[in-house]
Amino acid sequence: MTEFELVAALTERLPTNDFVVVGAGDDCAVLELGSPDTQTLFKTDAVVEGIHFTPETEPALIGHKALARCLSDIAAMGGTPTAGLVTIALPDHFESARITELYSGLNRLAVRHQVAVVxxxxTSNPERLLISVTVLGTVPRGRAILRSGAKIGEAIFVTGELGGSRAGKHLDFEPRLAEGRWLAQTGFVTAMMDISDGLAGDLPHLLAASGGLGAEILATALPISRAARERARESDLAPSARVAALTDGEDFELLLTVAPGRSVALLDGWKSQFPSVNLTCIGKVTAGPGVWLRTEDGVRPLTLKGYQHFA
Amino acid sequence: MTEFELVAALTERLPTNDFVVVGAGDDCAVLELGSPDTQTLFKTDAVVEGIHFTPETEPALIGHKALARCLSDIAAMGGTPTAGLVTIALPDHFESARITELYSGLNRLAVRHQVAVVxxxxTSNPERLLISVTVLGTVPRGRAILRSGAKIGEAIFVTGELGGSRAGKHLDFEPRLAEGRWLAQTGFVTAMMDISDGLAGDLPHLLAASGGLGAEILATALPISRAARERARESDLAPSARVAALTDGEDFELLLTVAPGRSVALLDGWKSQFPSVNLTCIGKVTAGPGVWLRTEDGVRPLTLKGYQHFA
Structure with missing residues (x-):
């Protein structure tokens, strides 16, 4: 049973109540907690030694990554993070200095984005270090950008560059909070999520949430990271840079769809707001089913699976 | 370094912001998220195989316990739980049926208390199962009962009975949500917390949070559970029932202090509301320092440590 299959089974009939606007299945849950102007975002995520980092990873980067992953999900809703809780499960014979450093990295990121750690x-997890972070966020009422809003004919965009995150970016990426908020307030973005399992793995989730749509991706348009290009050049065993951009995990870029006729205005506004970050149109939403890749050789189904953390 | 020492070091200088009413150190954090009438409670807790349950524990009880521990903290603030997130870290070769059962136990408790699981x-934790739960709750504005409100001369009460939880109660206890809400709305309760590490371990936390006060506990007044009495009778190696009531972990009863002159009215109201649950006065708050135990043989310092999950 894969992670997705198990999660699907477990989240089929979850208890709900009147506080819930959006439950399991989007980047964050959205809740109504009595504020007249805002709704609350709620997200949890865990990183585990040997899976998301190694025993040799610099501790401050472990802490950074543990919080940044949650903040990336807040960004993907167009929200602002407010407060977080940190659970740390310590292995036997841990070094206090390592844990203190881990918290320093986490706290530095929290301070930079005005997140309170409350x-x-x-607890103890004898064999390996595990950190679980939960973050609350806030979003103007009714303005959270969900995965489910994409429609046929809309343009598909990504922020930044894709692939090669394992060379380092997966540990020190800055969550796209300002970008996500700006994108949401344009009113042009119809659906959004963050890319944690690779474009080829995550785009189908957005399309499924939007009612079972498809997509055509233009291979030559993909913004491929330098790390993915270098890795492809250095080793014959490495995937091509294009495959890496489609399938490498932990990009933590934003994937979004844009209402018809709004792409040029969106790009113009973006360039003046975020001149040093790419925003790239990579394709369009189709009636589907399936994701198709248009390359120099024609159009073929995109069968590459995204990165699965969980083997 | 003990759990308490590490937590103290890590929580010394946490990032904060204007959303925070109460940060780390109480049963829950208290946040202001824009509601005119209510404040938000925020709590996380984890249970780990081999520490909080065994490989043989009935899976539904593991799920129940994982959520119930968080709900007990919401109860200790006088709050109402609204929504929760569940992180499950699965060992290699897990059985899907076991995980499904675990969720069933958790979901049943959630439904009973109208908690949405959103x-x-x-994720993966190869050697052992770990479940981390985060819960949001709501409390009328300014009415959360903190640990820090106790004053000299006030009476100390506990709900239910203490000790012997390991015989089973630690897995199937019902969090004292109705009781905590009722106690808070009386206006008579000045400080409250739940007892997770034994009375002797937790009372000093409440007294420390209240400005470094002390307490005198009347040994003969302690409400000792049948499980603690039976265990003491059955084995010469077991602690006395009284020591068990003071030091056994995971009672998940409420410990509270009551404003002067209000004890009789509180007990009268309690008996009509909760006729099948004990509420017992076990002592009084003193100028301190330290907790003293009054027994048949006189008064002596209570040096027994509470249960430490973390060896």
């Missing part, structure tokens, strides 16, 4: 839990 | 995360 507690958490310390 | 998602979570599935």
């Amino acid at each position: 507690g958490g839990e310390t | 998602g979570g995360e599935t």
Whole structure:
């Protein structure tokens, strides 16, 4: 059973109540907690030694990554993070200095984005370090950007560059919070999510949430990272840079769809707001089913699976 | 370094912001998220195989316990839980049926207390099962009962009975949500927390949060559970029932202090509301320092440590 299959089974009939606007299945849950102007975003994520980082990873980067992954999900809703809780499960014979450094990295990122760390839990996990972070965020009422809003004919965009994150970016990426908020407030973005499992793995989730649509991706338009290009050049065993851009995990870029006729205005506004970050149109939403890749050789189904953390 | 020492070091200088009313150190954090009438409670807790349950524990009880621990903290603030997120870290070769059962136990408790489960995360932890739960709650504005409100001369009460939880109660206890809400709305309760590490371990936390006060506990007043009494009778190696009531972990009862002159009215109201649950006065708050135990043989310092999950 894969992670997706198990999650699908477990989230089929979850308890709900009147506080819930959006439950399981989007980047964050959206809740109504009584504020007249805002709704609350709610997200949790965990990183595990040997899976998301190694025993040799610089501790401050572990802490950074643990929080940044949650903040990326807040960004993908167009929200602003407010407060977080940190659970740390410590292996036997841990070094206190390592844990203190881990918290320093996490706290630095929290301060940079004005996130309060309001507690958490310390427990034991004898064989390996595990950090679980939960973040609350806020979003103007009714303005959270969900995965489910894409429509046929809309343009598909990504921020930044894709692929090669394992060369380092997966540990020190800056969550696209300002970008996500700006994109949401344009009113042009119909659906959005962050890319954690590779474009080829995550785009189908957005299309499925939007009612079972398809997409055509233009291979030559993909913004491929320098790290993915270098890795492809250096080793015959490495995937091509294009495959890496489609399938490498942990890009933590934003994937979004844009209402018809709004792409040029969106790009113009973006360039003046974020001159050093790419925003790239990579294709369009189709009636589907399936994701198709248009290359120099024609159009073929995109069968590459995204990165699965969970083997 | 013990759990408490590490947590103290890590929580010394946490990032904060204007959303925070109460940060780390109480049963829950208290946040201002824009509602005119209510404040938000925020709590996380984790249970780990081999520590909080065994490989043989009935899976539904693992799920129940994982959520119930968080709900007990919401109860200790006088709050109402609204929504939760569940992270499950799965060992290698897990059985899907076991995980499904675990969720069933968790979901049944959630439904009983109208808690929405709005998602979570599935990841891998090769050697052992770990479940981390985060819960949001709501409390009328300014009415959360903190640990820090106790004053000299006030009476100390506990709900239910203490000790012997390991015989089973630690897995199937019902969080004292109705009781905590009722206690808070009386206006008579000045400080409250739940007892997770034993009375002797947790009372000092409440007294420390209240400005470094002390307490005198009347040994003969302690409400000792049948499980603690039976265990003491059955084995010469077991602690006395009284020591068990003071030091056994995971009672998940409420510990509270009551404003002067209000104890009789509180007990009268309690008996009509909760006729089948004990509410017992076990002592009083003193100028301190330290917790003293009054027994048949006189008064002596209570040096027994509470249960430490973290060896």
